[in-house]
Amino acid sequence: MLYKIRDEITKDYDVIIIGSGLAGMTAANILGRNGHQVLLLESHNKLGGFATWFYREDRSHVFDISLHGFPVGMIKTCRKYWNKDIADSIVQLKDVRFVNPQFNVQTDFTKEHYSKVLIEQFGIPQTTVSAFFDYLASMNFYDNSQLTNRELFEKFFPGRNDVTRILMEPITYANGSTLDDPAITYGIVFSNFMSKGVYTFKGGTDYLINKMKDELLKNNVDIKLQAKVDKIIVTNHEASGVVINGKAVKSKVVLSNANIRSTVLGMVGEEHFSASFIEKTKAVRLNSSSCQVYMGLKKEASIPHIGDLIFTSTFPTYDSNRLLDLKVSSRTFSVYYPHETRPQNPEARIAIVSSTNCNYDDWKKLSAEDYEKEKQIMIEETIQGLEKFLPDIRDQLEIVEAATPLTVEKYTLHPKGSSFGTKFEGLEISMNLHKELPGLFHAGSVGIIMSGWLGAANYGAIQSNAIESYLLTKGNNHV
């Protein structure tokens, strides 16, 4: 059932899930489908977390926030943990472009085409390209390798910043990783994309999340929106429920889809964990945040096909720190051609979303006046950047709005507007949470690997398995 905002929750649950990001929703769906009593609580007024959208002008303008591209694995994940209908709506984006001072490349983002580009355009010997891909394929999460991305690229392509750029830049955009992050995180995510290219959801995020909501309700998951959890209750050193608006709701298990740091240090409290666990949690670094500019075109506007996903930069080289700079020199344009993206909505207009990774503190420290000024500068520079591809775009625009890390923080509650959860060390804290505090689990963007649409959804599935094993010890056996 879908609780109304004013409804009180009076029953107990097997599992309470805090947050309806893709990880929280996927776990809820699996557990509900397997017969457990599940309550999904979301602080926002709609499901999806970062998998979200907003409408303007009576829905004729629709803007997707994080539907830019995910790996092919999402088809299998949706078929297995959601339904065939959702999986069948996933389609490939064939036209990915890179335009920067070092190169101009058009690709379908597959291993075959990338290999061809590396060999023919970048002059890398075939044997090196094959050795690089073989090395990535052999990387194992359990290897405990200390190799960084910087060392990985120096090993195979010494001194070739341009090669590093084409291999690394899309992944930096996809999960905020830098040259100093562990190479294993890059290897897993890049290989996932390279297996068959980049995919999207035909119909848009709104269409997808509504289908997921229907499936959750069909599987008897109870949902409450605008329900911000303030506290996770601990009884006899076990998680035993949550507090919303001062009211307790009991459960055998709590799964948090909120940020791992806010879960441990905020909703539970330091006193319930060992000192060493708290020390490690405090050392977990948050990932970077995002800025976006949303541009909706007039009804009668028409543009040529300029690509689906365009990685642009005016910066001379690849530099993951410069990608975060307030003075933006690099941005990704996602172009949503309505007849392809939203065939079910004949009113939908062309939308273009520009995304940039950025630092929360750069925006947070601005005065209200400077904040507005910087937003306007970002909008103006984004339009100028787009004019290189579409010279008369300015006259075709009807709606232009921008979001900053402060917007991200407001709508998702992620500390410092972190778009991709935490750095690598967050994974250990997340995975060991239930060992520290029985009955408390975490699923959601952590450790780079578990972020993104596919990573988050799969992590939800992994944690639902762990929860079922735990519930068995508590006498729940619906499976």
Ligand SMILES: Cc1cc2nc3c(=O)[nH]c(=O)nc-3n(C[C@H](O)[C@H](O)[C@H](O)COP(=O)(O)OP(=O)(O)OC[C@H]3O[C@@H](n4cnc5c(N)ncnc54)[C@H](O)[C@@H]3O)c2cc1C
């Ligand atoms: C600008 C941008 C672009 C992106 N582009 C892509 C892309 O192209 N491809 C891709 O694969 N990934 C992309 N991502 C990343 C991807 O969207 C996320 O990694 C993924 O959706 C995160 O899912 P999650 O399960 O971790 O939860 P989140 O999406 O983080 O959701 C967590 C939910 O928990 C709720 N919550 C938090 N605290 C509480 C509380 N106390 N009580 C109740 N509810 C609470 C929040 O409101 C939120 O709804 C992008 C992200 C951003 C920001």
